[in-house]
Amino acid sequence: MNFKKLFQFLGELQINNNKEWMDGHRSYYKEVRDEYISWLDYLNIEFAKIDPDYFDTPGKKAINRINNNLMFHPNKLTYKDHFGAGLDQVSKQGDFYIHLGVQECFIGGGYWHPSSKILKSLREGIDYNGEEFKAILARPSFKKMFGALVEDVSLKTAPKGYSQDHRHIDLLRRKSFAVVRNFSQKEVESSDFMDKIIGAYKELLPFRRYLNTAVSV
Structure with missing residues (x-):
């Protein structure tokens, strides 16, 4: 290319x-x-x-x-x-x-401003097993490649049906669950860009699987 x-x-x-x-x-x-x-x-x-x-x-x-x-x-x-x-x-x-x-050039995955129905499912998944999601986000290789979840406007209070002192309230308040990895044009033009994309896909798989499972259940 x-x-x-x-x-x-x-x-x-x-x-x-x-x-x-x-x-x-x-x-x-x-x-x-x-x-x-x-x-x-x-x-x-x-x-x-x-x-x-x-x-x-x-x-x-x-x-x-x-x-x-x-x-x-x-x-x-x-x-x-x-x-x-x-x-x-x-x-x-x-x-x-x-x-x-x-x-800008970047790759990303997750759910950015999903519908209320999808957001409800994501929150239910986090309520059920947010520890697994936090473990994925905390993996050193994941943090090195993607950093943290993309910053977005969050609820100031707990969403309906959840308490303010919920153990995963920081995630439940979110309206988006997505990460990105930025590239310079020089990186895109480099001979190893394809390898970087494939590596990013592999690294992102557990994150996307968790979210897609939450949505599909």
Whole structure:
């Protein structure tokens, strides 16, 4: 995958963020997009070797639209400044997400602002066995790669049905359960980026399995 070309395209797109420019450079876009899809296809195969429960997600299904949704966000630019993709995509919320853009590059997993139904299930899972989740978060290798849960707005009080002195109240107040690992463009362009992505997928598996189990039970 020629990531230099990907970043070059995104940079040019942001300078010329309009439909007229995109229409005139459609073949350029498709060349970069198709190469990215092929790269995702390779990851899809590798992840399936690692995880027996992996949900097959070909590159064409994994990749997100580059158009912004102007119906709900009319003030946004016509096109995004990144290529996003979600692998192991049973649902769009709990997948393994890859974000490669001109402003930031990262991979992540978990649930970011899930629906009230999913959030209720996550809290029930933590109430039942939050010790296991905290043990996953405390693993040295996990902390080294992802740090802590992504900071987000939390409830100021205990959620309904839980006491203020609950042993896992710090987690129960959260509205999101997600982690990210940032990369520089130089890291993305390096020859070992694929290995880093596969390593991150392996490290993230226990975290994602715990959350996805809580949601599915």
